[in-house]
Amino acid sequence: MRGKKALYRWDAEDYRSFSSQQKKWGLELMDKLHLRGDEHVLDLGCGDGLLSAMLAKRVPRGSVLGVDISPEMIDHARRSYPSSHYPNLAWEVADACQLDFCECFDVVFSNAVLHWIRDQSAALEGIARALKPGGFLLAQMAGRGNAAEVACMLVSLMASEKWSAYFRDMDFPYLFHGPEDYIPLLEKAGLEPLRVELLTKDMVHEGREGMAGWIRTTWLPFTQRVPERLREDFIAELVNGYLHDFPPDEAGLVHVNAVRLEVEARKPL
Numbered sequence: 001m002r003g004k005k006a007l008y009r010w011d012a013e014d015y016r017s018f019s020s021q022q023k024k025w026g027l028e029l030m031d032k033l034h035l036r037g038d039e040h041v042l043d044l045g046c047g048d049g050l051l052s053a054m055l056a057k058r059v060p061r062g063s064v065l066g067v068d069i070s071p072e073m074i075d076h077a078r079r080s081y082p083s084s085h086y087p088n089l090a091w092e093v094a095d096a097c098q099l100d101f102c103e104c105f106d107v108v109f110s111n112a113v114l115h116w117i118r119d120q121s122a123a124l125e126g127i128a129r130a131l132k133p134g135g136f137l138l139a140q141m142a143g144r145g146n147a148a149e150v151a152c153m154l155v156s157l158m159a160s161e162k163w164s165a166y167f168r169d170m171d172f173p174y175l176f177h178g179p180e181d182y183i184p185l186l187e188k189a190g191l192e193p194l195r196v197e198l199l200t201k202d203m204v205h206e207g208r209e210g211m212a213g214w215i216r217t218t219w220l221p222f223t224q225r226v227p228e229r230l231r232e233d234f235i236a237e238l239v240n241g242y243l244h245d246f247p248p249d250e251a252g253l254v255h256v257n258a259v260r261l262e263v264e265a266r267k268p269l
């Protein structure tokens, strides 16, 4: 393990079951790489490893290294996509803020990760070091205004008498950047921004269960403050409040207004 230990305990199997939207957006993002097939790719924050495995299939003459700060995620990825079936795919537990690769990757790919990272400069400098000259960064993360209605509901729940004791002194844990603040961060790290834009997306969940699954598997900085025995109750209150204001459509699907920041950048030659 390089760097700090993970702050949150991920349930990799549960995340895999409730991350169809992250996977859909990740695959759409991957299509924008236009891979030749011989690239060496770093999948930063690879999670359960599905996207790394898809990348590995797209670079049969190259390689993919999936890294993640969560040992649970890497363990799951390694078991799901073994080297016997994916000879060009490897895994490593590593903190994105402590990458120590030097000019070994043609591409750094990262989906739904960078908004988790407080020290953006450390992560972007590590990415810049890891890329070969001329190498390419393609990342998508939650952006400014993401899931604002859910965040708003969460803030009022956290302030309520029943739950406030668990949220004293809590800052909003994610960084939802826009292009104006992200472009200077890329430049400071020595990366040339090519495209940095906010995209609005309709995040779709399969009813109440899908919405609760998304909250349970990814809003860990909030849910893990609540004792385990009360967690389901907390999530149910949040989901009920959201569904009261934003009921499912005729097909039973729940919609969340998502905003993603998409970043293309190059390491100069």
Ligand SMILES: C[S@@+](CC[C@H](N)C(=O)[O-])C[C@H]1O[C@@H](n2cnc3c(N)ncnc32)[C@H](O)[C@@H]1O
Pocket: 006, 010, 019, 022, 023, 026, 044, 045, 046, 047, 048, 051, 067, 068, 069, 070, 073, 094, 095, 096, 097, 110, 111, 112, 113, 116, 117, 218
């Ligand atoms: C929402 S998941 C995305 C996983 C995968 N990329 C996907 O699209 O399904 C976010 C992942 O970022 C990882 N992560 C968060 N902070 C990290 C850090 N500092 N270094 C490496 N990985 C990190 C988490 O452990 C988690 O697996």
